[in-house]
Amino acid sequence: MKKIICVALLYAVFCTNLHAQQANAKMNAYINNLMSKMTLEEKIGQLNLVVPGGGSVTGSVVSQGVDDNIRKGNVGGLFGITGPDKIRKIQDIAVKNSRLHIPIIFGLDVIHGHRTIFPIPLGLSTCWDMNLIERSARIAASEATADGLSWAFSPMVDIARDPRWGRISEGSGEDQFLGSQIAKAMVKGYQGAGYSSGKNLMACVKHFALYGAAEAGRDYNTVDMSRIKMYEYYLPPYKAAVDAGVGSVMSSFNEIDGVPATGNKWLLTDLLRKQWGFKGLVVSDYTSVNEMTAHGMGDLQAVSALALNAGLDMDMVGEGFLTTLKKSLQQGKVTQKQIDAACRRILEAKYQLGLFEDPYRYINEDRAAKELLSAENRAAAREIAAHSFVLLKNAGQVLPLKKSGTIALVGPLANNKNNMLGTWAVSGDPQLSVPVLDGIKNVTGNAVNIIYAKGANLTDDSSMAKNVNVFGPRAEFDGRSPEEMIKEAVEAAGKADVVVAVVGEASEMSGEAASRSNLDLPESQQNLLKALVKTGKPLVLVLFNGRPLTISWEDANASAILDVWFPGSEAGNAIADVLFGNYNPAGKITATFPRNVGQVPIYYNHKNTGRPLEGEAFQKFRSDYLDVPNSPLYPFGYGLSYTAFSYSDLKLSKQNLKGNETLTASVTLTNSGQYAGQEVVQLYITDPVASVTRAVKDLKGFQKIMLQPGESKEVSFSITPEQLKFYNSNLKYDWEAGEFIVHIGTNSRDVKSGKVNWSK
Template identity: 60%
Template sequence: MPKKLLATLLACAIAVALHAQQPKDAKMDVFITQLMKKMTIDEKIGQLNLQTEGDIVTGSGGNSLSTERIKKGLVGGMFNIKGAAKIRAIQKIAVEQSRLKIPVLFGMDVIHGYETVFPIPLGLACTWDMPAIEQSARIAAIEASADGICWTFSPMVDITRDPRWGRVAEAGGEDPYLGGQIAKAMVTGYQGRDNFSSNTDIMSCVKHFALYGAVEAGRDYNPADMSTFRMFNDYLYPYQAAIDAGAGSVMASFNSVNGTPAHANRWLLTDVLRKQWDFKGFTVADYDGVGELVSHGMGNIQQVSARALKAGLDVDMVSEGYLSTLKKSYQEGKVTLAEIDAACRRMLEAKYKLGLFANPYKYCHESRASKSVYTPEHLAIARKTAAESFVLLKNAQNLLPLKPGKTIAVIGPLANTRSNMVGTWSVAADLTKPATVVEGLQAAAGPDTKIIYAKGSNLFADSTLEANGTMFGRKLNRDNRSDANLRAEAIQAADKADVIVAVMGEASEMSGESSSRTDISIPDVQEDLLKELVKTGKPVVLVLFTGRPLTLVWEDKNVPAILNVWFGGSEAANAIGDVVYGKVSPSGKLVSTFPRSVGQIPLYYNNFSTGRPASDHGFEKFRSNYMDEKNAPLYPFGYGLSYTHFAYGDVKLSASEFSAKSNVTAAIEVKNDGEDDGDEIVQLYIHQRVGSAVRPVKELKGFQRIHLKAGEVKTVRFTIDNDMLKYYNAELAYKAEPGDFDIMIGTNSRDVKSAKLTLK
């Protein structure tokens, strides 16, 4: 084709695309401009007011719905109201009895599923399966939207490197690249791919902006303080990836950053988010985040509300600081009408994009809810995804999978509970529906397998600690017998069995918001029970529930098989049965490093080397090491076993050198040299040998999930280009620097094969 004709056709295509986009944006702009001309300042401020009513309260306080307030146009959005009929009734007041008939935006904490619950986000990330992660968000959107919800406070994309912090359970782990891929998948799953054209598409809210995963001492709501070099290279990318994927809203974080709380941090909310990343959606406070600025020492409620608005925070969640003080601040010249208008416009644009002005009842169809929520199809997908999320940490003498027909003693405080299966932040779930682990194992093993159950211990010896870890209806029905009596009953059950399955760890609310721990081992009385079970000499399988990495040094040394199942959601128990009895081979890989002790924290794979690196020969004085512990983790990032074994060949590069305008292919042969079919997650890491700033010892830059039949060999290829080698240097310029790089491919971040590549 002649170049001139090609150029003409390209110009025409661009013009057509622009023409297709402009009317839609222009139409929205005209509509909202005309609407805002009719609005009083009270009505504009009312659009910035987000409140909750009734069903689920997530913070320490709350406020109640005022019908008169909605009629006056003083409510922009509401959240955590469950049910299309309830939402329709409230929306009817807004669009039929208010002066301007502006619809209300309805949100909910749909974090890892709606009524069909998927694994907690930490477990979901361990699948390394982006289509499955996107599908989990799509199903959540289908179900939530059928019940009236059009906005979700998800995904949480905070990088987390301190497992003492309970909200590790809600995030995708320690790595920015993997976190970014998860963020994109979740946003796409929620919002769809066609500008909210379907009534199954709901708006996502990326949280928590920013650095919430780096709170000091792993204590919730604490400050986070770090260099901008670390922010941009390690912590900010997943947020940016979510924005690039089209996320419609962003939630501020509770922590302070560089001495300023995020809710009032103009550098974060305006300079980075809007000016650098070109974010066009709206920003929202976390629960009472504006009101809590008073406790931060930022001023009284009027002062902090004005400061938050001027920083770029559009919507106030439940504190009502905006509603009660912004008009006065405007009258006193503390805020401008332009600042109020900008925030109001962004909220109205979100409603327009969702189609609420065209059809306020777009998400209110009770009949669809009866057909689209908690369906057999959704449950089957949740079961498959849960099994993919489990990480096999140890399997001595191939104890797993178990063979049907034997007598199994299923012991532990989490073995016979339904409400704990779904994990934290599953606010819409029916806690009576999930199967117990006992039931899941029996269903998988069949009638020829006899299962003997004994609780064996409570969650904690201390009843107060147990109450703190079993909130929100997730009770374990504490047994009032003595610890000794409970253990004795468990040992009697074990004596009658061929194999012991110990179902232990954390209860679902021992992780999540406001669930920080200083001791991240298996709780005291459970650990005592496990040691007694091992002493019986019977084979022991530890089915481990947890919402964070735990310290498992004794368990790793003494327990033959350890299967980490996180909290797998609605179908957790059935998925556990599938894996324990070999219907599915485990394939999950860790996205967070498991430390040997709390004293190693923070511990993560992509650390910087030091001028005095530790040796491999134990403790040495004047080296970067501990007197009483190894530097190495118990289980490294990317680690996870299978029922089969995968052998890796050598890394082969298509060229040993390349330029900024070219690329190189890195290939490796992977063979399933075991006897079972299985999935493997092949991981690509890169290390820059010399840089203008210190570079990590390795960085994840790619991964592929592959399926191999027994004996099968596949060649896995990664394309390496200039963009893959870029980083933010000491001046925060984002670029790749010429030099030598180690290209590493392997089964986890520790066990890799390597080749050298030079960027000219």
């Protein structure tokens, strides 16, 4: 029987490979025929990605003369426009009025949802649930394809260890292992098993590469790091997306080894294409070709030639390819072969998406009417948002709240639709989101008496407000004085059993071009909280944020803190579900929270020094601070629950292993509390002695376990030498024999540990 099954599997693989070969041969024949008819200008035109005015513009430059350029065959792709009617009109120009009728590919920053908005990616990552993450991307793809799009500039997989960097909100945090799992889930959700259904679109992994390591946490800033750090910690999520079959890659703004990524041949050709085998198209970020001039790489012609030579296929918005490549070809600075290769990869993407077969396949008015912000999609957004929340503190089990009594609901984000979606929700309508006040009313009905008071502006700093209001009113000023608003909030607290303060960042205080040197809550909100603490009433903070904040005072003084990030369209309903116990929070943070900004950059998988600090107390001539402990406020992987989980001691199947043996590491997890709940059990491994210095520990696995009160379960992880591998000084990926420490626990700090010896 086994022999029959093996033969059947081999035959199935053979048939699959044969079908793929036949499909590739058919595509190649089609594109060869098309390219034989194309002029040089038309080939270069395919390399041009434009953004017209009037849509979702995500940069400082808008393309001019778009319609005329499409007629001339000078546009390969377009982004910033959504809606079946608008996109149909533009596609008509391409397929009816250009010489060769080549369709346009339409893209957009579909980052955490299209019309139905899910939690920001950093928030989404804290659910540690790949099925939910994939589901969010699949819903986003289905909505976007109904709305005319076939290309999403997502997922953003940049590892970030510095919360000052605004775009930490757009990624999955600081860990390469978890980030790689999320990258794969997002690609699978967007692209599915292929594009034949018309409900999947081409994903674009970004920003390649190392963008999250910008110096000083300042956006677009330079990046400099060793190759070992690059390969070990920053490259894996991009590689995971490529291995998952991502259709496109976007270059980053930063430099690598002194050469900007957009013009870096080692990065785009040697690594991406030759080492990793990537076959798809590479697109620049917004005007990043042009910006190489400011980096010091030459004029527009020089940097455009540099980018093409490096392996870039498509120029986003800058039009350097369109205006200079013909001249560079004549001068021998680029070759016809390079232009043809870039053009071919763009045409292949269009072919695989089915645009040559049907240029209008991603334009579906009926689907758009039924799917965009549908009740089903909103229900999914509500569920996924609740799973992303992280309970940071819950003294005296003040949460969950009772569905009775009186609640003082205060804070600038308590009844505020404009900030529920978070950054990079370019197609979302904030006015269709559910604010916290409405969510609590929806969940509790008339059972709870709610006294609402705004309490404070998001910020009283007019300069800050101006900077964050670029895309509309996010930080608005009340007509009353700060003193009047605080007085109203204190009076409300005096009449209530518990105070729920909804505070944090405005949505555009994080995201692109939103770096911050101060990670405290704005002073206006700090003053409100200090006044509320003086009332003596239990104080629950609901925290909106796109990054780890420095909230040591808040942690010391609030009764409970629930971090909800920016939850999306169903924000208020999801928050109320968790506050009142309809869902028991299980999120775990994926980016370390510092005690103050002076600790930044801070991350769990740091290396020891020759003088490591032992314990928390200050020691002279050790690696520490005079004024603050080394440890973070909340460590990576941290998150509480309404119930309590206890871990048994670690059990290892063997103490000594050899070669490719498998080690089983296990703990017994018990729900020792009173609520059913989920726990993310985390596996870390330490390699104490190696040929290059290693991190104090690295995440190597996790499982999300559901337990009823009183229930216990043995949670096991299988460990092989694959989990022991690392990059040595020759960039060889391998493992070395020796002692290893295995840790299993509830976060990166609180673990049960055991040692094994592993020989080759």
